Amino acid sequence: MCGIFGYIGQSDASSIIHKGLKRLEYRGYDSWGISIIKDGEIKTIKDIGHLPEKIKKKELFSNIGIGHTRWATHGGITVTNAHPHFSKDKSFVIAQNGIVENYLLLKGRLESKGYTFETEVDTEVIVKLAEDGIKKGQGVKEALINAFKKLDGRNTIVLLDLKNQKIYSIRNGSPLILGVKDDEIFLASDPLAFNQFTKDIVEINNGELVEIEKGNFKIYDIERCKYIDRKKRREKLLNIDVDKGKYDHFMIKEIVQQQHTILRATEYTEKELAPLIERLEKARTVYTIGAGTSGFAADQIAYYLRKISLKNTFSIKSYETESYLDIMKKGDVVIALSQSGETADTIEAVEMFKEKEVYIATVINMPGSTLSRISDIFFMSKAGSEICVASTKVFTSQISFGYLVAKSIIGEFNTAKKELSILSSNLENFFTERNLKDIKSIAKLLIKKEHFFILGKGQNFHIAQEGALKIKEISYKHFEGFAAGELKHGVIALIEKGTPVVSIISKDSNSKDLISSTFEVKARGALTIGIGDKIFEDEKCFDHFITVADSNELKAISNVIPFQLISYYLAKELGNNIDKPRNLAKSVTVK
Numbered sequence: 347m348c349g350i351f352g353y354i355g356q357s358d359a360s361s362i363i364h365k366g367l368k369r370l371e372y373r374g375y376d377s378w379g380i381s382i383i384k385d386g387e388i389k390t391i392k393d394i395g396h397l398p399e400k401i402k403k404k405e406l407f408s409n410i411g412i413g414h415t416r417w418a419t420h421g422g423i424t425v426t427n428a429h430p431h432f433s434k435d436k437s438f439v440i441a442q443n444g445i446v447e448n449y450l451l452l453k454g455r456l457e458s459k460g461y462t463f464e465t466e467v468d469t470e471v472i473v474k475l476a477e478d479g480i481k482k483g484q485g486v487k488e489a490l491i492n493a494f495k496k497l498d499g500r501n502t503i504v505l506l507d508l509k510n511q512k513i514y515s516i517r518n519g520s521p522l523i524l525g526v527k528d529d530e531i532f533l534a535s536d537p538l539a540f541n542q543f544t545k546d547i548v549e550i551n552n553g554e555l556v557e558i559e560k561g562n563f564k565i566y567d568i569e570r571c572k573y574i575d576r577k578k579r580r581e582k583l584l585n586i587d588v589d590k591g592k593y594d595h596f597m598i599k600e601i602v603q604q605q606h607t608i609l610r611a612t613e614y615t616e617k618e619l620a621p622l623i624e625r626l627e628k629a630r631t632v633y634t635i636g637a638g639t640s641g642f643a644a645d646q647i648a649y650y651l652r653k654i655s656l657k658n659t660f661s662i663k664s665y666e667t668e669s670y671l672d673i674m675k676k677g678d679v680v681i682a683l684s685q686s687g688e689t690a691d692t693i694e695a696v697e698m699f700k701e702k703e704v705y706i707a708t709v710i711n712m713p714g715s716t717l718s719r720i721s722d723i724f725f726m727s728k729a730g731s732e733i734c735v736a737s738t739k740v741f742t743s744q745i746s747f748g749y750l751v752a753k754s755i756i757g758e759f760n761t762a763k764k765e766l767s768i769l770s771s772n773l774e775n776f777f778t779e780r781n782l783k784d785i786k787s788i789a790k791l792l793i794k795k796e797h798f799f800i801l802g803k804g805q806n807f808h809i810a811q812e813g814a815l816k817i818k819e820i821s822y823k824h825f826e827g828f829a830a831g832e833l834k835h836g837v838i839a840l841i842e843k844g845t846p847v848v849s850i851i852s853k854d855s856n857s858k859d860l861i862s863s864t865f866e867v868k869a870r871g872a873l874t875i876g877i878g879d880k881i882f883e884d885e886k887c888f889d890h891f892i893t894v895a896d897s898n899e900l901k902a903i904s905n906v907i908p909f910q911l912i913s914y915y916l917a918k919e920l921g922n923n924i925d926k927p928r929n930l931a932k933s934v935t936v937k
């Protein structure tokens with residue numbers, strides 16, 4: 347999604363902004379722009395597509411500027427629509443993250459006042475509203491605040507002011523954070539963007555404006571028109587690893603890291619978990635929530651809470667909360683999962699739940715993110731930076747954490763730790779040349795096919811859904827994950843000669859059903875692939891079989907790894923952009 351970066355200091359702003367925007371690339375974008383102040387004017391460069399490796403420095407040398415990566419929502423992917431956007435008199439530029447939900451209404455009003463629009467983007471109404479305020483005699487800051495107050499939706503905006511040589515930014519929804527290093531000030535949507543320069547951060551909350559000038563920043567509450575004295579703090583967890591190392595892509599690096607990340611995600615002590623466990627023990631109902639891959643993690647954790655801890659648990663998709671709100675009661679517990687901690691759907695749901703006085707626990711991977719700040723308690727997934735847009739290691743970190751929590755409720759914290767360490771060493775042994783070669787050859791078999799089905803049941807139902815999502819995202823092939831039980835009720839109509847069907851099979855009470863479902867599709871000509879425990883590798887129903895590490899109660903985690911690898915190898919064969927798949931954003935900060 348869109349990214350904002352700003353800089354005021356001693357160094358070359360354009361090259362610092364370029365570096366910052368490069369760090370924001372992983373969020374997903376389709377065009378970019380940089381504006382700096384030089385020789386008494388604002389100079390802007392913009393383009394569609396990806397940022398070049400270098401930008402022409404000389405022309406753009408300056409100590410103050412802003413940058414933006416755009417993920418198109420309103421208006422096509424064009425240079426004109428790319429941010430920042432100039433005011434008519436060129437005295438300021440504005441870039442925005444978010445969506446102005448009432449922009450048509452505002453645009454109509456401005457047009458009736460004689461304003462004309464050159465772009466298709468909603469941002470332009472913010473520019474014109476600010477111009478209108480300035481025309482009426484307001485200062486830039488006041489005009490920006492007044493413009494901002496007219497906007498509906500979650501928006502974060504940044505303005506570069508030529509006359510006062512300042513940057514102003516207002517946050518509502520989309521994330522915003524300051525980095526401070528002596529008299530240099532950085533502003534970004536995500537602390538990863540300036541982590542290479544400083545780890546001293548200042549959080550900006552919703553409804554706050556930050557005014558930045560050389561060596562100084564001031565924060566104001568825009569509703570109460572009050573100055574806020576907020577000190578910087580050192581964010582230790584900002585140690586991020588943004589190198590591919592020996593790997594061709596971040597995705598494969600992150601897949602292989604899982605043997606370690608599942609342990610880091612669960613290195614909490616019983617004492618650290620205690621406040622959450624006590625709430626869960628007392629709760630009448632527990633809700634887990636997330637979107638996309640984090641939504642499937644929420645489903646899997648709900649499964650563990652029901653099956654292991656016997657808790658009455660519902661899993662809710664962040665964007666489908668409506669029917670649950672009225673049944674939530676004080677004392678219920680919500681566990682919200684999110685890699686970024688900035689997903690608009692999840693934040694909005696949590697904000698609504700808070701009004702119900704339920705206890706909110708979040709599990710996030712990005713330090714300092716919004717969800718961690720609005721929850722009663724938060725836990726870090728500690729997976730390290732996940733750069734590939736498709737989530738892999740954070741998913742397994744989230745569900746490993748959920749498993750530890752579920753076991754702790756029944757007093758089996760130590761057993762859970764033991765199981766997790768067995769899983770970790772099993773995974774270490776899984777990433778062998780031989781296994782990777784076998785999975786690569788299965789991926790090759792799938793290259794010419796278009797539609798695929800994945801069957802799972804019980805502990806593997808949500809793994810089937812997550813496996814399908816992973817493959818869709820990177821290979822752009824149509825994979826669907828189903829409950830094996832659903833097959834006879836409709837899905838089987840889609841099976842024809844050669845249709846690939848992947849069955850996830852574990853040594854549990856569902857294995858017989860999986861075998862008979864696989865026979866049924868095989869009888870109709872499907873190409874059958876099994877993923878699961880070794881004891882099933884010779885079952886006649888499977889044309890191919892991928893044996894996973896047998897991990898007792900944690901089989902579901904072992905079973906998702908082959909899907910991540912199939913996704914990777916399939917996309918590689920197809921020549922797709924693996925780490926930045928089309929149309930997808932890493933941090934989905936708009937609804």
Ligand code: F6R
Pocket residue numbers: 637638639640641683684685686687688689692735736737738816819932933934
């Ligand atoms: C899929 C993926 C997305 C995210 C979803 C929620 O690989 O990454 O489906 O899981 O957009 O994002 P977070 O976890 O940041 O809330």
